Amino acid sequence: MSDNSLRVVWVYPDLLSTYGDQGNVLLVERRAQQRGLGVQRVDVRSDQPIPTSGDIYLIGGGEDRPQRLAAERLIRDGGLNRAVDNGAIVFSVCAGYQIIGKEFVNDLGERQEGLGLLDVVSTRGEAERCVGDVLADIDSSLGLPQLTGFENHQGVTHLGPEARPFARVHFGQGNGTGDGTEGAWHDTVFGTYMHGPVLARNPLIADHLIKLALDVNALPPTNDRWYEALRQERIAAATAPA
Ligand code: GLN
Numbered sequence: 001m002s003d004n005s006l007r008v009v010w011v012y013p014d015l016l017s018t019y020g021d022q023g024n025v026l027l028v029e030r031r032a033q034q035r036g037l038g039v040q041r042v043d044v045r046s047d048q049p050i051p052t053s054g055d056i057y058l059i060g061g062g063e064d065r066p067q068r069l070a071a072e073r074l075i076r077d078g079g080l081n082r083a084v085d086n087g088a089i090v091f092s093v094c095a096g097y098q099i100i101g102k103e104f105v106n107d108l109g110e111r112q113e114g115l116g117l118l119d120v121v122s123t124r125g126e127a128e129r130c131v132g133d134v135l136a137d138i139d140s141s142l143g144l145p146q147l148t149g150f151e152n153h154q155g156v157t158h159l160g161p162e163a164r165p166f167a168r169v170h171f172g173q174g175n176g177t178g179d180g181t182e183g184a185w186h187d188t189v190f191g192t193y194m195h196g197p198v199l200a201r202n203p204l205i206a207d208h209l210i211k212l213a214l215d216v217n218a219l220p221p222t223n224d225r226w227y228e229a230l231r232q233e234r235i236a237a238a239t240a241p242a
Helices: 022-033 062-076 080-086 096-101 202-212 226-239
Strands: 005-011 040-043 057-059 089-093 104-105 112-113 120-124 130-138 146-153 155-159 163-172 183-185 190-194
Touching: 005 022, 005 130, 005 202, 022 040, 022 057, 022 202, 057 062, 057 202, 062 096, 062 112, 080 096, 089 096, 089 202, 096 120, 096 146, 130 226, 146 226, 155 183, 163 190, 163 226
Parallel strands: 005 040, 005 057, 057 089, 089 190, 104 120
Antiparallel strands: 104 112, 120 155, 130 146, 130 163, 163 183, 183 190
8 A cells, every 4th residue: 555545456458357357446446435545546458567566456357368368478577476475465357367376278278377376277177168157155264255256267277285265166166176166365366267247246355355455354334235236136046946
């Protein structure tokens, strides 16, 4: 934090952010502003350097080819890894989640190096693409309510010992390994397969990211309840018989 404002960095909007993942940026901005915080939002295109002074970095999902290009450029740039070394927070979705892991299989069918910010490795699933609404329980140590989201991915993500599952699914596939895990996290770095946009469906996750950035245990309450109706509707959709 500098000058009492939260620096929110949206990584490579020109390559990544499918299925409305831009909404995650808007949610973090809004939830911070509702607490009287100033927000400096920085949108970093893939031909620009990643600033290392951000508080929260948001990375969206993407198609397979832009995913390959984004990973190459982020590794060449090095700024995101330096920011995390300085304590920055990363919240990444789908292709973004795969990119911040150690390795993923790219559009050419090759194993490609990721940023290594999470101890996960992604492969291409042999089974059908994972598509649909998801309902999951978030790691209880994070103190967050049920996770609702929408998944659409071919990738399957395996967690290593340094990564904790972000959630356990009731409905849907999540990491796609068949072990019921969804997403991964370690310290200030989070990855999930959930679109939705996921922070619109789960604004308390955005609050969690802001709390981490401010290094506080609680934020002033908001009387904003619009999202409860959205949550109930999507949870009902996930649990409805096919
Ligand atoms: N291309 C990746 C996959 O299919 C990610 C897709 C996405 O971000 N929606 O696994």
